[in-house]
Amino acid sequence: MQLLNIVKIGGNVLEEKGLLERFATDFTALEGQKILVHGGGKAATRLSQKLGLTPKMIEGRRITDADALEVVTMVYGGLANKNLVALLQAKGCNAIGLTGADANLIRAQKRQHPTIDYGYVGDVPDGGVDTHQIGTLMQGGLTPVFCALTHDGQGHLLNTNADTIAATLAKALAPLYKVCLTYCFEKPGVLQDANDDNTVISKIDTSLYQQLKDEKVIFEGMIPKLDNAFDALIKGVGVVKIKHAANLGNNIGTDLIN
Amino acid sequence: MQLLNIVKIGGNVLEEKGLLERFATDFTALEGQKILVHGGGKAATRLSQKLGLTPKMIEGRRITDADALEVVTMVYGGLANKNLVALLQAKGCNAIGLTGADANLIRAQKRQHPTIDYGYVGDVPDGGVDTHQIGTLMQGGLTPVFCALTHDGQGHLLNTNADTIAATLAKALAPLYKVCLTYCFEKPGVLQDANDDNTVISKIDTSLYQQLKDEKVIFEGMIPKLDNAFDALIKGVGVVKIKHAANLGNNIGTDLIN
Numbered sequence: 281m282q283l284l285n286i287v288k289i290g291g292n293v294l295e296e297k298g299l300l301e302r303f304a305t306d307f308t309a310l311e312g313q314k315i316l317v318h319g320g321g322k323a324a325t326r327l328s329q330k331l332g333l334t335p336k337m338i339e340g341r342r343i344t345d346a347d348a349l350e351v352v353t354m355v356y357g358g359l360a361n362k363n364l365v366a367l368l369q370a371k372g373c374n375a376i377g378l379t380g381a382d383a384n385l386i387r388a389q390k391r392q393h394p395t396i397d398y399g400y401v402g403d404v405p406d407g408g409v410d411t412h413q414i415g416t417l418m419q420g421g422l423t424p425v426f427c428a429l430t431h432d433g434q435g436h437l438l439n440t441n442a443d444t445i446a447a448t449l450a451k452a453l454a455p456l457y458k459v460c461l462t463y464c465f466e467k468p469g470v471l472q473d474a475n476d477d478n479t480v481i482s483k484i485d486t487s488l489y490q491q492l493k494d495e496k497v498i499f500e501g502m503i504p505k506l507d508n509a510f511d512a513l514i515k516g517v518g519v520v521k522i523k524h525a526a527n528l529g530n531n532i533g534t535d536l537i538n
Numbered sequence: 539m540q541l542l543n544i545v546k547i548g549g550n551v552l553e554e555k556g557l558l559e560r561f562a563t564d565f566t567a568l569e570g571q572k573i574l575v576h577g578g579g580k581a582a583t584r585l586s587q588k589l590g591l592t593p594k595m596i597e598g599r600r601i602t603d604a605d606a607l608e609v610v611t612m613v614y615g616g617l618a619n620k621n622l623v624a625l626l627q628a629k630g631c632n633a634i635g636l637t638g639a640d641a642n643l644i645r646a647q648k649r650q651h652p653t654i655d656y657g658y659v660g661d662v663p664d665g666g667v668d669t670h671q672i673g674t675l676m677q678g679g680l681t682p683v684f685c686a687l688t689h690d691g692q693g694h695l696l697n698t699n700a701d702t703i704a705a706t707l708a709k710a711l712a713p714l715y716k717v718c719l720t721y722c723f724e725k726p727g728v729l730q731d732a733n734d735d736n737t738v739i740s741k742i743d744t745s746l747y748q749q750l751k752d753e754k755v756i757f758e759g760m761i762p763k764l765d766n767a768f769d770a771l772i773k774g775v776g777v778v779k780i781k782h783a784a785n786l787g788n789n790i791g792t793d794l795i796n
Binding site: 354379383 | 585608617619621623625633635636637641671678687689691693
């Protein structure tokens with residue numbers, strides 16, 4: 281099977297010009313097929329504030345009302361996605377910017393919840409990814425760059441978390457490619473000591489993961505991130521890496537293995 | 539040669555929900571290959587105002603400074619383009635939203651002018667359109683939906699007038715397809731009497747065009763629009779139509795012929 285690198289970067293990388301340049305160079309140099317998935321939450325929050333909109337949160341999750349959907353459509357689908365595509369093109373990477381609506385690549389359903397109306401938030405069901413069409417684009421020499429938007433097939437865009445899109449693509453494409461899923465974030469990897477960047481744990485398997493959780497080495501926000509990552513591994517993704525965006529071109533980081 | 543319909547709609551169509559729905563249905567029903575090009579100037583002006591930006595104009599042309607480029611990137615590339623794609627998908631048209639940066643489809647140069655700095659405005663040189671890649675997307679069953687953004691290949695997006703993008707695509711693709719270029723605007727066609735929508739001139743060739751200009755039947759803003767259209771005809775585009783967006787599915791409108 282062919283290698284497929286799926287790399288996710290957060291909105292913070294998009295904010296730092298030097299880091300973004302370096303990342304784009306390293307991403308372009310990756311061999312084999314590749315897909316980029318990006319966030320953009322910081323810029324979306326900034327635009328919301330400029331427009332005088334108040335972010336609506338319930339239980340720590342952003343509620344996407346009609347105004348918020350407009351903002352993320354502008355920021356994720358326009359500002360972040362198209363500037364990233366232009367930058368990658370300048371590096372020689374033949375990028376094509378996409379939402380899930382484009383070519384019907386990722387179809388989602390508006391989130392159903394017994395008590396909370398999350399608004400225009402989409403969850404991707406099994407079979408929601410058109411893996412054939414994505415494969416066709418990549419075989420044509422294109423590098424898909426996905427933002428955190430999907431659609432419901434009935435004319436509505438939906439906001440879908442970028443981490444989730446990356447994991448969803450990885451799981452859907454795992455039967456067709458040898459998938460390596462890399463999450464880039466603001467730390468060099470999973471740390472033995474959260475305050476010391478020199479304590480990166482280079483490999484974690486499911487049993488070590490359980491142990492690290494029991495020892496409270498891994499805690500808070502890292503747990504849902506790693507739960508997602510291990511779920512991807514169980515569903516056929518070969519390897520999941522967690523690393524700093526500056527280290528895409530080297531081996532520093534944490535490899536999660538099944 | 540295969541038929542290729544290239545249809546341009548202005549920002550005003552995007553503002554009217556009922557009209558847009560009807561247009562999307564009619565566009566989806568068009569046979570053969572097709573490309574949609576859209577503007578979005580009204581929404582861009584509205585966002586600029588909300589953000590407290592003052593539009594900069596020189597000699598009636600919008601100057602695109604860095605702030606204005608951000609606005610059009612958000613509105614054209616994000617809000618307008620992605621909502622249009624989602625709407626077309628709901629109608630059964632397998633749309634893919636694009637800027638010129640995506641897949642390096644339309645490469646432009648920052649406008650050079652002896653006295654005016656237009657800012658981030660792009661002119662497309664001969665050879666700037668990747669007709670092969672556009673053909674590949676269409677043969678794969680996709681319908682390209684272009685907004686009014688191009689790129690310079692050096693990491694910068696550029697603002698390029700949507701009418702110009704439509705004409706540029708039509709001329710570039712004319713050697714490969716039997717191209718029909720349709721400009722949709724707010725009138726039912728070129729009118730004998732500008733105040734009477736029932737006086738549509740059904741066909742205009744170059745000699746009648748000259749006569750209508752001499753008689754001042756055609757004047758002001760229609761002249762550059764029609765000059766562009768006749769230029770496209772001279773450069774191999776089979777037919778150019780000028781009609782109301784509500785009439786895409788019928789024969790009401792003006793056909794320009796060489």
